[in-house]
Amino acid sequence: MSKQKDKNQVETTGHSWDGIEEYNNPLPRWWLWTFYLCIIWAIGYSIAYPAWPLAKEATAGLLGFSTRAQVADKIASFEEMNAAVDAELAAADVTEVVVGSDVHSYGVNAGAAVFRANCSQCHGSGAAGNKGYPNLLDNDWLWGGTVDEIAYTIQHGVRNETDDARYSEMPKFGADELLEDDQILQVVEYVLSISDQEHDAVLATEGAIVFEENCAACHAEDGTGDIYQGAPNLTDAIWLYGGAREDVQESVYNARYGVMPAWGLRLSEADVKAAALYVHNLGGGE
Incomplete structure (x- = not known):
């Protein structure tokens, strides 16, 4: 079935x-x-x-x-809204901008954006710097920390190819055989001594003579440096490239040659002054 x-x-x-x-x-x-x-x-x-x-x-x-066009339109609208105060900042003497004024408030806020977009890659998001990149929060400034000096450094940069850049050059005392190896060891111990670090007292005494003859012209006789030459203070605890014995020896032997772009070629006058106001407002400088 x-x-x-x-x-x-x-x-x-x-x-x-x-x-x-x-x-x-x-x-x-x-x-x-x-x-x-x-x-x-x-x-x-x-x-x-x-x-x-x-x-x-x-x-x-x-x-x-185009999403890019949308963003460009949005930026253009804000630039139009801020055109008057932006022009006022561009024309102002940065040393005469009154703290708390509309121009100062605008500059600090605009400068924060400029800093994040252009400066934080080297100086850090919080401006505390890194080895080889200065801390902008303290009072140790190679080229001066007043707001106008900061603005000049941002505008023209350091050791770049522009004519008005901040410029100084430390000799390569070891690589160029300007000093003997034992003299380098002596001056290193002397630098450690004036910065209150552990050192060899005998070598430091001999290094004082080497320092006076070769280093004092830039770093001053007492080692406190010279902002007009970009020569750092060697007596404090602030070291751009490290203050350990091997770091100091490397600096003396091969020198250091940090470069900063001339931001005035890339940023507007108002942006440069805004960045200077922001950096100075962080609490460092003079």
């Missing part, structure tokens, strides 16, 4: 693989139409808006939409 077909049993597609049959369960029509509509919408979107990447840029889209 043949088996009667169950009305609720799903039919198969007729395909069979190793005795395994495939049920014929088509997708719901509503799901298929939703899927087809999504495909149509995606095609339309890729035609209307930037979508397909090419060698140099993406397809522009028929509507000409």
Whole structure:
């Protein structure tokens, strides 16, 4: 007697693989139409808006939409809103900007943005610096820490190729054989002694003579430095390249030659002054 077909049993597609049959369960029509509509919408979107990447840029889209243009429009609107105070800051003598005034408040806030975008990569997000990059929060400034001196340093930079850059050059006393190896050891011990670090007293005594003859012209006879030459104070605990014996020896032997860009070539006059106000407002400087 043949088996009667169950009305609720799903039919198969007729395909069979190793005795395994495939049920014929088509997708719901509503799901298929939703899927087809999504495909149509995606095609339309890729035609209307930037979508397909090419060698140099993406397809522009028929509507000409651009997120970059939106950002540019937003920036332009804010620049228009701040145009008057920005022009006032650009024309102002940075030393005469009154703390708490609209120009000063604008400058400090604008300078924070300038600093984050251009300066934080070297000086750190909090301006505390790093080895080889000065801490802008303390009172130890190679080229002076008044707001106008800071503005000049930002404007022209340090040891770059522009004519007005801050410039000084420490001799390579070891690499250029200006001093004998034993003289370098002596002067290193002397520098450690005037900075109140552990040192060899005998070598330091001999190093005092070496220092007076070769280093005092820039670092001053007492080692307190000279901001007009960018010569650091060697008597405090603040060291740009490290104050350990090996760091000082490296500085004497091969010298240091840090470079800072002339930001005046990249930033507006107002941005330079804003950055100076922001840095000075951090609490360091003079």
